[in-house]
Amino acid sequence: MKTGDLIRALAADSEVHAMPPGGALVLALIPGVAIALGLHFAVLGLRPHLFTLLGEPRLLCKLCLTFSLAALSGALVSRIGRPGADIGRMTLLLAIVPALLVAAILAELLAVPAAEWGQRLIGSNAMFCLKTIPFLAAAPLVAALLALRQGAPEHPALAGAAAGLFAGAISAHLYATHCPDDSPLFVAAWYTLAIGIVAAVGAVAGSRCLRW
């Protein structure tokens, strides 16, 4: 086929439209997050007295950290499917979250006697946290990957990892309303590990299904 012929076919096809990456992401997330929410309420449920505890600084800090991670990584995912887009600044903004986490850890270390550090770190349900966050993240991860397929990510594995980070953060935010362990030490160890697992799964999936 000559190149001119191909161009004729492409021009004839110009009426069929796909969604721009941002719109595709929102559209895919609606069912994805709905499934995660459904599972959350069906299997876990909110922790008792959640709303009366909202003034508690540790719980508030946990919710804020997971929410800001979800928001910032979501903004990154909506851009990473656009070739030539500047994602360096987004990645830099994302570094705010670990910085906040480090500050929270320092505050906790100052507030709690050293003898209790170990018990705060291990918490009461670390394994459950490690299993539940990836479990709730599955649907949002599939949604984010499907949306990225509409775009053209230059580095498929990296884009997949960003999708995993985003899905893991959404899931962690939901899980945070159930989990009774509020210490920043616990969050830093187990939430980070759980989200890391989701990001790794996203990277592997991305390197396979996001190539174009």
Place this chain on the structure above:
Amino acid sequence: MRAGNAGDADCYRRLLLQLTPVLRAVARRGLASAGMADTDAEDVVQETLLAIHLKRQSWDEDAPIGPWLRAIARHKMIDTLRRRGRRIDVPLDDFAEVLAGGESEPTMLVADVDRHLECLPAGQRKVVRAVAVDGASIGEAAARLSMTKGAVRVALHRGLAALAAKLNGEGT
């Protein structure tokens, strides 16, 4: 490009035609700097055009188009080099078979797109060929193949997407 995204086929076609010589020059330069024959250049050009077309929604209409085009062209170039590189790594035994078959020469000359076009489902292949090679409009192709216009549009789009996917999956 904006007009093309808005569905102005003529304008879009002119844009792609204008881009082609630039893409060709870039492809030749890229292949040459990797020490490869520029007989593959046209394959890279066609693959890049397909990617530009199928991924055109990923261009933010408020952003300059240059970086977007460059990123796509670079991505396709790297893709091609990686694949061609892999092909060179094929053990000698495999080559012996191909050489014995006496078919290595002609298949090298056939463009990738053509080769993959043959593998498409019959419906998509006929539509793509009618529109591309015979220059039929959507309406003419519909009449000739006794399909509705909508069905022709769908088959054309699916055919082009399948072509790009096949080009991509090659060598993996």
